[in-house]
Amino acid sequence: MLRGLIIRWNNVWVRKRRARVPPANLLLLLSRCLQRSLCRRKVARDPAECERCGGCDVAGLLALRDELKVQCRIADGGREALALTRDQSVRAVVAVACEKELFEGIRGAFPKPVLAILNETPNGPCHDTRVDVEGVRAAAREIIEGAAVDV
Ligand code: SF4
Numbered sequence: 001m002l003r004g005l006i007i008r009w010n011n012v013w014v015r016k017r018r019a020r021v022p023p024a025n026l027l028l029l030l031s032r033c034l035q036r037s038l039c040r041r042k043v044a045r046d047p048a049e050c051e052r053c054g055g056c057d058v059a060g061l062l063a064l065r066d067e068l069k070v071q072c073r074i075a076d077g078g079r080e081a082l083a084l085t086r087d088q089s090v091r092a093v094v095a096v097a098c099e100k101e102l103f104e105g106i107r108g109a110f111p112k113p114v115l116a117i118l119n120e121t122p123n124g125p126c127h128d129t130r131v132d133v134e135g136v137r138a139a140a141r142e143i144i145e146g147a148a149v150d151v
């Protein structure tokens with residue numbers, strides 16, 4: 001409950017800052033549970049492993065990466081996610097994960113702006129999760145095209 005409020009407040013704050021970064025400096029950071037549990041491709045090690053079969057939202061998210069020319073990584077856990085956000089080439093993040101991971105990611109990446117998108121859990125927590133790819137697209141474009149202030 002409190003974490004959810006902080007995540008919402010964070011997103012309002014990021015939007016108020018009107019953060020803007022070039023696509024190459026925007027990281028689309030995805031939780032591993034978005035990958036279909038039956039899929040054996042090592043997409044967390046290398047997103048290129050995805051065959052884009054459409055069995056989960058990873059295919060659509062990688063297509064979005066290619067379209068917007070942003071970075072995209074699939075994190076195998078909170079520690080790896082934090083390390084990815086701290087990479088020097090990353091100046092802003094659009095993150096898709098559960099409430100707990102988003103909260104920790106926002107805290108760990110601070111002061112880098114993180115637009116946080118809660119995944120959907122039609123199959124229960126941490127299992128074959130889903131996300132609205134169009135919502136991710138809108139969030140990424142907000143940061144790429146955001147108005148006045150560069151970060
Ligand atoms: S789109 Fe297909 S190949 Fe790619 S991660 Fe999902 S199930 Fe695996």
